[in-house]
Amino acid sequence: MKEYTDVLKKIPLFRNIDEKDIVSILSCLSAKEKIYNKEEYIWSEENKVSEAGIILAGSVNVIKEDYWGNRAIISKFSSGKMFGEAFSCSKLAKLPVSVVASEKTKILFINYKKIITVCPNSCAFHSKLIDNMLKILADNNIMLIQKMEHIVKRTTREKILSFLSEQAKKVNNNSFKINFNRQELADYLYVDRSAMSNEISKLRNEGILSFKKNHFKLFEKKNPKTIH
């Protein structure tokens, strides 16, 4: 665990908590780490989970699969983020989604119930942890709502542009890299991959954007119509 204190001291769960205290908290929370390979399942749908995961390295996709193997990506979490906390304190009998490593990934599992229930020796960090959890839960909430902004669009073209615009805004730059490959992006936007690729090509041919692999560049509109 030691070698990850650099990551740990920066994660939202340990905000405002002294680096030196983190190790003791980890044992208090029954923290255990585990490494997963690309495409390996961390949790499968229908499982019952009681832990939350913190990503020390790599990234995971929260997915929903149907009988025919169609995969939909609900959300993607990368290094430092926490996932699964909402399920582990819900009355749901089983997980409505699966969580899969999207690359080689190191997860730190913690006993979430121990965060949200006051520990017998009421350790001093507890209230800090809870404060931080309130923020993490709210942020995960907002992330889902912001994703909806892309999904509500009726055409593939609009979904792509909505997604790409957000990425550009996030880094405050017309040129940026996305952390999805084409199949993942299609699964994230809930459209067909080939239809999406086709649409991206059309956008390029129309001079709206350019791309090379996962690197995109959005161009300004030449004559934007006034909106009244």
Place this chain on the structure above:
Amino acid sequence: MKEYTDVLKKIPLFRNIDEKDIVSILSCLSAKEKIYNKEEYIWSEENKVSEAGIILAGSVNVIKEDYWGNRAIISKFSSGKMFGEAFSCSKLAKLPVSVVASEKTKILFINYKKIITVCPNSCAFHSKLIDNMLKILADNNIMLIQKMEHIVKRTTREKILSFLSEQAKKVNNNSFKINFNRQELADYLYVDRSAMSNEISKLRNEGILSFKKNHFKLFEKKNPKTIH
């Protein structure tokens, strides 16, 4: 406020808190109530909000509108539910959605920051409120994820059936009432209303369901194919 203690003592925020204490908490949280008419805006996109709302009566839609007036419903909250808490503790400069009363609605606004920051006189209820907030945030999270299950489907037909199946499951009955009218349901599932009405009629003609206004009944499959 008094006349609503019946509602208040049942809401998640005041779980495990004595009815007699609720009134004093309300003043501690600068609680103010306000009544809205159908279609009236509670918050408009681009506003900055610092409060959370609790629905004492009626219901609200959290919506996203585009320049052409197309409305998408992100989520619907009804009596007893809390909304807006995630925004009021986020660093977002402005609200990414609007909140609109979907009928005559009474909202109790509270200063959310006062819940999540320890009050100077560290009143005894604070930790209870925070515990309850952790649950509310997690539940709102799960609600969004469960909605995704309908939205990820590629056809209007599948979206409708996914939504209706969940409603049936929720009340554990093939026959049930939904709390959306047709336009709202279309806006919630992100499809065209007339196309959706058409699809619902087809489902009826095929003997898959029946309906009368907002009352639906799902029929069992006669010869379900085995899934291997």
Place this chain on the structure above:
DNA sequence: ATAAGTATGTTGTTTTTACAACAAAAATAA
């Protein structure tokens, strides 16, 4: 370097959707 595997782009066809326009039914107001 070569081969094998994976990811991405392209094209044509079929299915589905959005859109528009209108009819019918239901709810509301006068």
Place this chain on the structure above:
DNA sequence: TTATTTTTGTTGTAAAAACAACATACTTAT
């Protein structure tokens, strides 16, 4: 009640998406 407004259902058409099949580019392993 009747008139008016709103909601819901229906139909046809144009646009878009899914789907399938394949070509090309890129990666990875040997």
